[in-house]
Amino acid sequence: MTARIIDGKAIAAALRETIATRIAAQPYRPGLAVILVGEDAASTVYVRNKDRAAKAAGLNASTIRLPAETSQASLLATIQSLNDDPDIDGILVQLPLPPHIATDAIIRAIDPAKDVDGFHPDNVAALALGAPSLVPCTPSGVMHLLHAAGTNISGARAVVLGRSNIVGRPMAALLLAADATTTIAHSRTANLPDECRRADILIAAVGRANMVTADWINPGATIIDVGINRTPDGTLTGDVDFAAALPTAGAITPVPGGVGPMTIACLLDNTLLAAGRRRGSKAGGSSSGAIPAMKSIAGTFGSSAPEPR
Ligand SMILES: NC(=O)C1=CN([C@@H]2O[C@H](COP(=O)(O)OP(=O)(O)OC[C@H]3O[C@@H](n4cnc5c(N)ncnc54)[C@H](OP(=O)(O)O)[C@@H]3O)[C@@H](O)[C@H]2O)C=CC1
Numbered sequence: 001m002t003a004r005i006i007d008g009k010a011i012a013a014a015l016r017e018t019i020a021t022r023i024a025a026q027p028y029r030p031g032l033a034v035i036l037v038g039e040d041a042a043s044t045v046y047v048r049n050k051d052r053a054a055k056a057a058g059l060n061a062s063t064i065r066l067p068a069e070t071s072q073a074s075l076l077a078t079i080q081s082l083n084d085d086p087d088i089d090g091i092l093v094q095l096p097l098p099p100h101i102a103t104d105a106i107i108r109a110i111d112p113a114k115d116v117d118g119f120h121p122d123n124v125a126a127l128a129l130g131a132p133s134l135v136p137c138t139p140s141g142v143m144h145l146l147h148a149a150g151t152n153i154s155g156a157r158a159v160v161l162g163r164s165n166i167v168g169r170p171m172a173a174l175l176l177a178a179d180a181t182t183t184i185a186h187s188r189t190a191n192l193p194d195e196c197r198r199a200d201i202l203i204a205a206v207g208r209a210n211m212v213t214a215d216w217i218n219p220g221a222t223i224i225d226v227g228i229n230r231t232p233d234g235t236l237t238g239d240v241d242f243a244a245a246l247p248t249a250g251a252i253t254p255v256p257g258g259v260g261p262m263t264i265a266c267l268l269d270n271t272l273l274a275a276g277r278r279r280g281s282k283a284g285g286s287s288s289g290a291i292p293a294m295k296s297i298a299g300t301f302g303s304s305a306p307e308p309r
């Protein structure tokens with residue numbers, strides 16, 4: 001058997017279409033400001049992709065490029081002016097920041113209602129408490145992919161490799177909210193291959209090229225590869241050895257063309273959601289009405305204590 005390939009590029013394109021249609025139905029153009037401090041090569045690529053996708057969807061997108069030596073005070077002042085700007089609905093500060101800037105102070109300074117990354121403590125708490133508001137884009141994109149692939153989440157064993165605030169932790173919170181039996185594995189996990197072999201759904205978000213090999217995979221499992229690693233010859237590869245996994249997995253995302261494009265589509269979606277809440281919206285404003293994956297996830301958030309089954 002060969003794994004089904006989950007086409008993130010196509011699924012993201014369809015999501016962007018839906019978002020564009022919804023934006024066109026609004027009396028305003030949602031505003032997104034992306035701040036890039038310094039010249040990090042990878043970030044520059046992502047920022048360019050975001051800018052292009054945002055404009056194509058009808059957002060009013062701008063990128064604020066600041067020099068690497070920008071002070072924390074000056075970055076905070078930039079954020080304050082965006083918080084105060086009525087035309088701006090979404091603010092994203094590209095990470096990582098230069099080492100002289102305290103990342104958590106920057107994230108806390110963003111108006112939680114404009115925090116389209118979902119990294120502000122208020123939004124993190126909302127997700128942890130089971131009442132998600134603005135949800136981090138990459139984990140949200142993964143949920144869309146699982147939905148599009150027809151993966152059964154409720155009751156399944158999900159293993160998340162990685163526990164960063166950007167990917168691993170919010171990913172596990174969403175899977176738990178969707179009733180998966182959820183394990184978070186990391187660099188101190190005693191036996192990673194054993195943990196992974198138990199997974200019906202395996203999410204790899206580590207940042208190590210081809211770390212997950214065929215013998216780590218439960219036959220038939222759905223594998224979502226979040227990792228983006230540049231190999232010495234310049235090609236992009238995920239955390240999963242894709243070719244080796246193909247004969248064992250049930251379904252798998254490629255890199256590139258898997259989670260990456262979904263992250264950007266979900267950023268547009270969060271911006272539309274934030275704009276709808278701030279300005280009121282003809283079409284309801286919330287993405288959860290438009291997107292089945294979030295609708296079904298939202299359903300699981302409906303009661304704090306799910307019905308026993
Ligand atoms: N496709 C997309 O849209 C996005 C892709 N990415 C990619 O996803 C990957 C992860 O990103 P991010 O979460 O920010 O990375 P971080 O470096 O912040 O976190 C990596 C996590 O992996 C764990 N880890 C590291 N090495 C090992 C190991 N040998 N065995 C087990 N666990 C390990 C770490 O464990 P510990 O906590 O114990 O140190 C940590 O929790 C990267 O490749 C990144 O480029 C990131 C964001 C978006």
Ligand SMILES: Nc1nc(=O)c2c([nH]1)NC[C@@H]1CN(c3ccc(C(=O)N[C@@H](CCC(=O)O)C(=O)O)cc3)C=[N+]21
Pocket residue numbers: 043045046049092093094095096117137138228236255256257258259260261263264
């Ligand atoms: N505040 C903040 N929010 C983020 O969401 C954030 C961040 N900082 N810093 C960096 C990571 C990484 N990230 C990606 C976005 C898109 C692709 C993407 O579009 N990837 C494509 C193309 C990749 C390429 O060609 O380089 C793909 O995988 O097919 C990848 C990675 C968002 N991140």
